[in-house]
Amino acid sequence: QKEVEQNSGPLSVPEGAIASLNCTYSDRGSQSFFWYRQYSGKSPELIMFIYSNGDKEDGRFTAQLNKASQYVSLLIRDSQPSDSATYLCAVRPPGGGNKLTFGTGTQLKVEL
Amino acid sequence: DVKVTQSSRYLVKRTGEKVFLECVQDMDHENMFWYRQDPGLGLRLIYFSYDVKMKEKGDIPEGYSVSREKKERFSLILESASTNQTSMYLCASRREGNYGYTFGSGTRLTVV
Numbered sequence: 001q002k003e004v005e006q007n008s009g010p011l012s013v014p015e016g017a018i019a020s021l022n023c024t025y026s027d028r029g030s031q032s033f034f035w036y037r038q039y040s041g042k043s044p045e046l047i048m049f050i051y052s053n054g055d056k057e058d059g060r061f062t063a064q065l066n067k068a069s070q071y072v073s074l075l076i077r078d079s080q081p082s083d084s085a086t087y088l089c090a091v092r093p094p095g096g097g098n099k100l101t102f103g104t105g106t107q108l109k110v111e112l
Numbered sequence: 113d114v115k116v117t118q119s120s121r122y123l124v125k126r127t128g129e130k131v132f133l134e135c136v137q138d139m140d141h142e143n144m145f146w147y148r149q150d151p152g153l154g155l156r157l158i159y160f161s162y163d164v165k166m167k168e169k170g171d172i173p174e175g176y177s178v179s180r181e182k183k184e185r186f187s188l189i190l191e192s193a194s195t196n197q198t199s200m201y202l203c204a205s206r207r208e209g210n211y212g213y214t215f216g217s218g219t220r221l222t223v224v
Contacts, residue, residue, distance in 0.1 A: 098143045102154055
């Protein structure tokens with residue numbers, strides 16, 4: 001089992017819809033969770049992080065964490081073509097540590 | 113604006129050459145990382161460093177070495193470049209605590 005799993009996609013949504021991206025992780029004691037956006041040919045950029053169970057909202061983005069079920073989600077409301085990118089989920093392992101473990105990413109396509 | 117700067121955006125090297133990839137951060141971060149990213153394989157950790165002159169192997173250190181003589185600079189060295197080291201190389205830094213990475217813009221290395 002991979003440590004951090006994401007559906008590779010592509011996930012296609014129409015412009016203005018809600019895009020829902022999911023990530024599951026295997027280490028139950030994982031502490032913190034990050035979502036990165038990566039445009040084709042570019043490096044990843046941090047868009048959201050969440051540490052506690054529940055929801056965290058930032059503009060059109062909402063991160064949802066459920067530690068009991070070991071999943072973290074990213075919702076993008078009012079999706080725009082500029083949101084088309086690959087979204088990477090990253091997890092800080094139990095015990096802290098200096099490294100993050102990344103999923104392989106979900107490709108999102110927002111269609112006009 | 114805080115930055116992680118990678119010295120080259122694109123590099124073409126010949127098989128057997130010794131290759132140096134440089135990364136500099138201006139955020140006084142303790143931790144620095146080198147990843148390579150390949151289609152379908154995601155981000156794979158090569159080496160990381162949590163302090164000056166300290167280094168630890170990541171998941172795929174074979175064929176690579178690193179140097180961290182100053183806090184702000186972390187260099188990746190390909191001792192004898194091979195075609196299977198053709199990849200996108202990403203440097204990242206992170207400060208201690210519950211924080212994510214800041215990535216550099218990446219170096220696309222082609223070994224011919």
